[in-house]
Amino acid sequence: AQRVTQPEKLLSVFKGAPVELKCNYSYSGSPELFWYVQYSRQRLQLLLRHISRESIKGFTADLNKGETSFHLKKPFAQEEDSAMYYCALSGAGGYNKLIFGAGTRLAVHP
Amino acid sequence: DTGVSQDPRHKITKRGQNVTFRCDPISEHNRLYWYRQTLGQGPEFLTYFQNEAQLEKSRLLSDRFSAERPKGSFSTLEIQRTEQGDSAMYLCASPPSFRPGDEETQYFGPGTRLLVL
Numbered sequence: 001a002q003r004v005t006q007p008e009k010l011l012s013v014f015k016g017a018p019v020e021l022k023c024n025y026s027y028s029g030s031p032e033l034f035w036y037v038q039y040s041r042q043r044l045q046l047l048l049r050h051i052s053r054e055s056i057k058g059f060t061a062d063l064n065k066g067e068t069s070f071h072l073k074k075p076f077a078q079e080e081d082s083a084m085y086y087c088a089l090s091g092a093g094g095y096n097k098l099i100f101g102a103g104t105r106l107a108v109h110p
Numbered sequence: 111d112t113g114v115s116q117d118p119r120h121k122i123t124k125r126g127q128n129v130t131f132r133c134d135p136i137s138e139h140n141r142l143y144w145y146r147q148t149l150g151q152g153p154e155f156l157t158y159f160q161n162e163a164q165l166e167k168s169r170l171l172s173d174r175f176s177a178e179r180p181k182g183s184f185s186t187l188e189i190q191r192t193e194q195g196d197s198a199m200y201l202c203a204s205p206p207s208f209r210p211g212d213e214e215t216q217y218f219g220p221g222t223r224l225l226v227l
Contacts, residue, residue, distance in 0.1 A: 049214075096216070
């Protein structure tokens with residue numbers, strides 16, 4: 001079964017500290033992975049997708065097929081990074097529907 | 111603003127009542143998705159439309175749920191005989207454009223928060 005696991009419900013760090021939000025997936029085919037972010041009182045927004053291999057707001061994520069992981073990283077966290085982060089998998093069953101993890105809340109303290 | 115709009119933003123209803131939500135996708139894109147998100151969980155897929163055809167439905171979509179997209183533009187999601195367990199955020203999503211690569215991406219609307227009393 002296709003599944004996305006985000007093992008941490010909450011990640012609490014201080015401003016300037018490195019951040020790594022973990023995401024593991026199970027999928028037998030060639031997945032497409034995404035990170036979405038939801039700031040307080042805002043809609044779910046696309047942060048980045050693995051196929052683009054880009055850095056958005058200082059965040060990067062590398063798809064590791066051997067470890068079936070797509071961890072989100074940022075070297076120096078900012079207070080404005082505080083939000084809910086969701087990892088999502090596409091490609092399961094066609095039509096590009098997304099399978100989401102339960103999310104990790106990132107709290108960056110001053 | 112990503113362009114996906116949903117109406118209403120909030121809905122409070124009594125158990126047993128029917129409710130209907132509307133979604134307008136970006137630039138009337140031919141792909142449209144509905145998801146449901148309950149507290150503490152990520153969004154869960156409900157159904158997918160390509161133009162007016164409903165091509166996939168999740169097992170979560172019980173027979174009390176019906177979705178339509180009559181002209182291939184906006185979509186409606188109706189819940190009949192609502193139950194307290196239907197309380198959730200209902201999200202609509204569509205790709206941002208028809209450009210290659212964008213069709214695999216989904217942008218979300220603000221959601222309709224349903225509370226069933």
